[in-house]
Amino acid sequence: MRTVRTGFVRRAAVVAALLLPFTSAFAKNTYYQQFGEKAGIRAVVNRFVGYVLSDSRISHYFATTDIPSLKSALTDQFCQEEGGPCTYTGPSMSSVHRGLGVNEAAFNALVSDLIKGMDRQHIPVAAQNNLLSKLAPMESQIVTR
Numbered sequence: 488m489r490t491v492r493t494g495f496v497r498r499a500a501v502v503a504a505l506l507l508p509f510t511s512a513f514a515k516n517t518y519y520q521q522f523g524e525k526a527g528i529r530a531v532v533n534r535f536v537g538y539v540l541s542d543s544r545i546s547h548y549f550a551t552t553d554i555p556s557l558k559s560a561l562t563d564q565f566c567q568e569e570g571g572p573c574t575y576t577g578p579s580m581s582s583v584h585r586g587l588g589v590n591e592a593a594f595n596a597l598v599s600d601l602i603k604g605m606d607r608q609h610i611p612v613a614a615q616n617n618l619l620s621k622l623a624p625m626e627s628q629i630v631t632r
């Protein structure tokens with residue numbers, strides 16, 4: 488009886504070990520994976536920045552901004568915050584936004600555009616909330632008036 492059970496357990500362990508690579512490949516475990524990895528984050532950033540640039544509440548802030556480089560910086564930043572293999576190498580949030588005169592209404596408008604972009608790309612709510620929870624504490628470095 489003992490050998491039967493041991494044999495079964497051992498066989499189950501072998502089957503589990505063989506299946507593991509497939510389950511981890513298909514299970515959308517990490518927030519980074521839930522975003523669709525780097526390509527999914529890039530797609531969210533494209534949508535998000537598109538909404539920002541056509542949002543009359545805040546588009547004027549970006550009148551002289553290099554948009555491709557903004558998109559690339561945001562992609563790295565979001566990827567890093569969601570646990571992906573990326574590093575945001577740009578300046579600190581306080582030095583980037585110093586002097587722009589961002590107020591709370593503008594901050595909230597931008598966040599609503601980000602949520603719209605994530606919804607449009609069908610990002611699961613848990614992953615959306617995780618990113619928002621990482622960005623929320625940055626408000627004190629971005630809002631200056």
Ligand code: HEM
Nearest residue numbers: 545548549552553560561564577583589593594597622625
């Ligand atoms: C959580 C909210 C925000 C995050 C995470 C964020 C992040 C960033 C990042 C990563 C950059 C690029 C930095 C670089 O590489 O040079 C950037 C630039 C910029 N952000 Fe934000 N930002 C936020 C909120 C806002 C808000 C609310 C506004 C204004 C409504 C704003 C206006 C700008 C502008 C105008 C630039 C470009 C500055 C330039 O042209 O040099 N940001 N932001």
